[in-house]
Amino acid sequence: MLFSFIIPVYNRPEEIEDLLQSLIKQTVKNFEVIVVEDGSSLTSENVCTQYSNQLDLKYFYKENSGPGDSRNYGMKRAKGDYFIILDSDCLLPPHYLKTVNTFLNNTFYHCFGGADAAQENFTPLQKAINYVMTSFLTTGGIRGSKISINRFEPRSFNMGISKEAFEKTGGFAKIHPGEDPDLSQRIQKAGYTTTFLPNAFVYHKRRISWKQFYRQVKKFGLVRPILNKWHPTSAKITFWFPTLFVLFTVVSIVLAIFSDVYFVLPLLIYLLLILIDSSIKNKSIIVGLLSVIAVFIQFFGYGLAFLRSTFFINFLKKDPEKQFPFLFFS
Numbered sequence: 001m002l003f004s005f006i007i008p009v010y011n012r013p014e015e016i017e018d019l020l021q022s023l024i025k026q027t028v029k030n031f032e033v034i035v036v037e038d039g040s041s042l043t044s045e046n047v048c049t050q051y052s053n054q055l056d057l058k059y060f061y062k063e064n065s066g067p068g069d070s071r072n073y074g075m076k077r078a079k080g081d082y083f084i085i086l087d088s089d090c091l092l093p094p095h096y097l098k099t100v101n102t103f104l105n106n107t108f109y110h111c112f113g114g115a116d117a118a119q120e121n122f123t124p125l126q127k128a129i130n131y132v133m134t135s136f137l138t139t140g141g142i143r144g145s146k147i148s149i150n151r152f153e154p155r156s157f158n159m160g161i162s163k164e165a166f167e168k169t170g171g172f173a174k175i176h177p178g179e180d181p182d183l184s185q186r187i188q189k190a191g192y193t194t195t196f197l198p199n200a201f202v203y204h205k206r207r208i209s210w211k212q213f214y215r216q217v218k219k220f221g222l223v224r225p226i227l228n229k230w231h232p233t234s235a236k237i238t239f240w241f242p243t244l245f246v247l248f249t250v251v252s253i254v255l256a257i258f259s260d261v262y263f264v265l266p267l268l269i270y271l272l273l274i275l276i277d278s279s280i281k282n283k284s285i286i287v288g289l290l291s292v293i294a295v296f297i298q299f300f301g302y303g304l305a306f307l308r309s310t311f312f313i314n315f316l317k318k319d320p321e322k323q324f325p326f327l328f329f330s
Contacts, residue, residue, distance in 0.1 A: 001104065003031040003097065004080030008070035009088040010037075013044040015205070016088055020051045028097040031084075032056040034074040039064025066329030068172030068179035071156065075166050083166060087157040091119065091203040099200045100160060110165040110192040111184065113154025116204035118282070128290035129206050129213055131278045132298050138274070140238050152196040153234070156180035157204055165192050174329045175320075177216075178223035185231040213294070214301045221305030223327060225313045226320040242303030249296075271295070 005023065009016050016035060023033060033055050035048050039062065048059040062073055075083050082104070086092075100112070118130040132138045154160070156172075159180060169186045172179040184194050208216065221242070228235040248267065255263035271292050279288030312318040321328050 001030070001081040001101070002079065003100070004075070004078035004083050005031060005033045006036070006071050006074040006078065006083050006085050007034065007088055008036045008038050008067045008074070009040065009044050010064070010067075011040045011042045012088050013042060013047045016044040017047045017051075018091055018205075019086065019088060020047070020055065020057075022092040022094075024051070024054050025094045026092065026097045027094055028101050030101070031097060032058065032078065032080060034078050035059045036070040036074040037061040038067065038070040066174060066176050066179075067156070068174060068176055069329060072171035075161075075163075075171060078163075081163055083161050083163065085156050085159040085161065086202065087204070089205040090116070090157055091205070093201070093203070096200055096202070100197065103197055103200070104160075109195045110162040111154060111187045111194040112160040112197045112200070113152050113184075113194065114158040114160075114197050114200035114202060116155075116157055117201045119203040119205075122203075122205065124284060124287045124290055125209075126206055127282045127284070127287045128278065128294045129208070130204060131282065131287070131291045132274075132294040133206075135274075135277065137277060138295060138298065140241075152194050153181040153184040154194060154196075158200070158202045160197075161187070165190065168192075175223065175226070175327055176329060177219050178227050178327070181227055181234070182230065185227070185234050189231075210293075210297060214297050217298050217301040218305045219327065221302035221307075222309045222324055224306055225309040226324075226327070229313055229320070239306065242299040243307050244303075245299040246303040249299075 007016070007019065020033070023031075035044060035057065037043050037045070037060065043061065045059055045061070048057055051057055052059075058077070060073065060077065062070065071085055084097075084100070103112075116130065116134060118127045122130070156179065161183075165187050168190050169183065172183050175182060187194055206213075224239055228239070252264045252267045274292055274295055275285075275288045277288075278291035279285045282288065282291075309324070312323050313320060
């Protein structure tokens with residue numbers, strides 16, 4: 001197969017350069033690279049030009065229409081048999097494409113997803129955010145776990161889709177975030193099987209601050225009830241966990257203040273587990289402490305937004321696009 005890497009980018013030329021360097025180091029070379037500039041004011045054209053003699057690389061500039069539409073734009077212009085979608089803030093280990101190529105040649109799937117990980121040289125903040133986004137203790141491993149091999153919902157930072165599946169589904173919708181699990185569900189409804197590919201991981205840099213992280217997870221929380229309405233079979237009780245954590249935290253603190261201090265003990269035990277687990281996995285107590293902060297930001301941001309969106313979408317029956325227009329590109 002010929003693979004086409006599809007990479008939308010918005011005002012991040014330095015990230016594209018790092019990603020292109022990692023693509024050069026791939027041990028399997030049967031691929032092309034499609035970079036789609038999504039209306040950036042700070043473009044990546046010069047960077048792509050520098051690497052065009054080392055990679056089969058095509059650069060396209062278009063007006064801003066969101067990452068989903070930009071990926072569709074790139075896939076329509078790609079010549080590969082199989083498309084691999086990446087975010088611009090990702091890096092690939094040298095074995096990545098060899099792992100994918102071997103897997104698909106042995107057991108072909110029309111759509112796969114891989115995990116994301118933190119590289120050793122990432123900042124403590126990047127490692128802490130990566131931990132809470134991927135740990136079983138915080139998300140149940142929904143972003144990449146060997147437990148959920150089949151019917152996995154690939155995420156667009158590391159997602160493979162066959163040309164056939166793309167043409168049958170039409171690609172990504174205009175919602176963002178949430179365009180990737182939506183496409184995964186539509187791929188399954190079209191008769192294809194999605195799967196998780198354990199060793200095809202990427203290093204996800206996530207160059208964000210606490211404020212940006214909160215804004216990101218808040219949008220995730222707003223989007224999920226919309227996706228559950230569109231795809232009822234995708235709804236899971238675990239999506240309520242962040243909201244329940246918020247309630248549990250508030251009740252524990254209130255009872256500890258006005259009744260008995262021991263009511264806060266279960267919460268402290270859970271946070272201690274986060275601290276220990278993250279510190280061990282990241283070999284840093286600093287990352288462990290930051291992970292505790294990140295847990296509160298993630299759960300409160302997602303949980304309260306999920307509750308708000310559920311109220312408007314499920315109970316008041318509001319039109320998602322009219323209620324939350326900032327989640328949709330025109």
